[in-house]
Amino acid sequence: MFIDVIQTMTDGLMIGGLYATVAVGITLVFGIMGILNFAHGQMVMLGAYVAFFFVTAGYGFWLGLAFAMLAMALLGLVMERAVFRFILTDHMGGLTVSLGIILIIENLAAAYFTPDHRNFDPPLKGGVELLGMQFSAQRLLVLALVLVLVTAFYLFLQKTRLGKAIRAMGQNRTGAALVGVQVGQVTAIVFALGSAMAGAAGALYGSLFAITPYMASGPLMKGFILTVLGGLGSVPGAVIAGFLLGIAESFGSRYLSASFRDGYGFILLIAALLLFPRGLFGFSGKEKV
């Protein structure tokens, strides 16, 4: 029983960490740009394909992960410069445009990658025995990687000059411009950064689950749920909510019903919206007047 709980817990942390990796990108972009990027899920999907092609070409998982991040950062940069910068802070315009991008990316991906399921070999195979419990080595690796990624991301925002400029912009765009932050450039960097996180999430997803052109909507749905639970725009809020959701799902599907796995988060979301109008960790419930 105890072992079971620990294993379910680790599994929940791992999947929750993946969700959090997706959610921090969405949350960051929304917090800074006011744009809800529905195409974030497609970046996750493309990231998985980039990793897949690198691994199957023999360059290995680590290069695949790095290039997934790099490629998505570049794609994000292009999208920001070509489209999104013209509709900054226009919630509905930005959201509609990102829906258009979904249609473009997903259908092109289906045409060129074919709808077949793909898999690549994870860097670690088999299991690890720890304190008398069996764990999948790859899952532990993914857990470690998401912890590293999310922590690095957090430290970047907290400690570096650029990170501080980003946080400052999220809290007060005018104030940031007043102290000499080049807000236009930083906005582009933010979008690229959020996209890189999507690329990383994609590579990690791909090391565990099947890769298809339509894999995007699941991670995106979880990312959205976390964005609301975390309080719309709070990166730490989204991360904490991510781990909680992962754990809730794991325990829910282990001890209640596995086929309703995706429903738990949704119910949690509705309950949270009813009970905590500002999000579970909502410091930044921005009143729109």
Add this chain to the structure above:
Amino acid sequence: MSLLRIEDVSMRFGGLTAVRDVSVAIPKGGLCGLIGPNGAGKTTLFNIVSGFQRPSGGRILFEDRDITALEPHRRAELGLVRTFQGARVFPRLTIREGLQIARHLSDGNATRRPVIDDVMAEFGFAKYADEPAGSLPSGVMRELGIAMAISTGARMLLLDEPAAGLSAEEVTNLQRVIRHVHAAGVTVWVIEHNLNFLMGLVERCIVLDAGAVIADGEPRAITGDPRVIEAYLGDDAHAFG
């Protein structure tokens, strides 16, 4: 009998007290002003009365009914309607559409008929009726804001700085409109920064400074009050009389 009663209302934001222990009663059929230097808490007080913000303390009574916790639309249903600084109208809709929307409360409801039946004619909007409101001269936009408020069947109007930024001619027009609305039976309470605007208009003025009422009375008496002069021009001011 007082239509609106504010009892010991306070509003704190973090470390800032915007309104402190304000108690004011506005009689039915009154035409009153609310003045004070910028940042005195005038708009915050209106926000509390109209339901935009919940006060940190105190209560608001309208026709002896406690409305402190009511949503803005419920207050409007009771007949307490506000306008906003700088003319908040529906800029993409025409005057006619804006007034139709505002009339929704009074439509087919005999007890809520607006005190001025044909707002369009009374305000002289006919020639602009099908123009988008956002394209009107600012004076007309302010009048439209008031006209929309009237159309809901309001019993009391809260006007927030209706004259700010208007030309002398537009200000005169606006004063005429406000008098007209008041004469038709609507209780009016106007915020103004500029005392000059209120002088010939209101019968009573409440002065707010640093969130508290510092004077309340006839406009003439108010302008002679040393506390009011100090609030506006500073303590050196009367040396130059």
Add this chain to the structure above:
Amino acid sequence: MMLMLSVENLSVSYGNVRAVSDLSLRVAPGSVVGLVGANGAGKTSTLNALTGFVGHGATVIFEGQNVSGRSTADLVRLGLVQVAQGRQLFPEMTVLENLEMGGFLWRAAEMRQQVERMYEKFPVLQERRNQAAGTLSGGEQQMLAVARGLMARPKLLLIDEPCLGLAPKMVDRLGELIRQINEDGISILLVEQNTAFVFRLASHAYVLENGQCVLEGTPDELRSNDRVRSAYLGI
């Protein structure tokens, strides 16, 4: 003598609404100049034009250099810094982080020195350095806003409505502070609706009405002017 700032015929329009028309301003080095007027007179639009937030048709000369069309960040680097209305702090960042952001364009070592200087000037900010800016009192927030502006080491500080929402005592302290900053050699362009406050500090002031400058002069001249008295008191 070279002026700190001069601008001729500055106009700001939003669509076909003119917020400022043909305004000319001069600020002499080391002086405090006031810009007064009611709500909507165009004061803030003027400042926003000067610091590159909104477009304008005029030529702006800052310390003898034409800076028209430069970005806000460039102007901050040159020493033209705005302390904007509503303080524009970063509410969830600490006092120290807010100050550090004020020195965003400076190298880390220099920024840290400047923080120490600000702590000397504003001891209360040192006490509160690890507190989130949003939790400070109104007066403290205004202090922080000014200190953040000073972190950029301005030559000319444009201060917009610093008295807004402050208790009278706090206003007095703020006035003293602005005087001190000016004595340290920083020129100041002070925008206020609180005419009394401006008249106490400025050596010269412009009165704006509906986007136009209707009067200018020394505070004594303006205080005794009928137009000013009538606009504010209706007498």
Add this chain to the structure above:
Amino acid sequence: MSVKSETAVMINEAASETAPGENRNRIVQLVFALGWLAFAVLLATPILADSRYLLHVGTMIALHGALAVSLNLLLGYAGQFAISHGAFYGLGAYASALLVTSAGLPFWLAMPLAMLIAAIVAAIIGYPALRYTGGVHLALLTFAFGELARLIAANWDGLTGGPMGLRVLYFPEPVLGFAFSKASGLYALAAAMLLVTMAIVLLVKRSRFGRGLVAIREDEVLASFLGINVLRYKLAAYVLSSAMAAMIGTVYAPIMTFISPELLNVHETISLIGVLILGGIGTFSGPLIGTLIFYGLPEFLRIASFYRLVILGVLIILVVLLVPKGIAGVIRQRLEMYRRGYPLFSWRKLS
């Protein structure tokens, strides 16, 4: 505001130079009349031509047109951005099919029941999401709901047949001797759905409720201070729009004789939103024009479905950035300017 003001100045100038003639009024009315006449002809064509192909294409266009019209009520008039329309369409199809095949109810009873179920679900999702201004919560929550609905349809094998879908082997019972078992009958049913949704939207648009929705779209805060119960209005619009989607879904089932979780794919909803944006969101004819272009043209040009979606994606982006009013919006504006004394075609840029 600025741009609109410029237009108004132009309007005023024109008005003073050339008084809008009665002639121009009449010509504008004629254009509208011709437009609706063309619509009536298009609607009648499949039946008059009596071609199986035209009946099939017409049925699909009518169903999608009805969906677009019903979504326009929520997105266009009320300004609330929901991404769950496809989910409610699918919900209607599944619920009615199950009520008819498993519970043995007549189709005409299953239809209102399916709509009721959709309305209840919409209320449960809409209430927590719509309490906030700004609309972002609604977009997030409805997207998540749409995905959840698709996953349920795909995974609840016992009820929905899982990813393989459900066969539908019934037709709506005849009404007043009019049978729905042939292609022409089913087309008539789809066309009726289109007309019914159009009628509902027209009624709403002309009503106090509809004006309140427009007020909320334009300025939620001002609307609430004018006495409009913003939450109740938004919720009513969401519930009504979703119930209409479910109604159209109930008809879809016997027409296609097969339903699968693909029906709930988010691409369906995005396509509808694209159709609205393209045609002119918030205009009465916009959804019809958009549907005709998006579902009609490629059908005749034989463009493969996936290219169609890619092109629609590009169009969505271009229209949002360059012509946010959409086709119907631009036409309406041009005619309005013409009525006020401007030339009908000019390259002078309008707002």
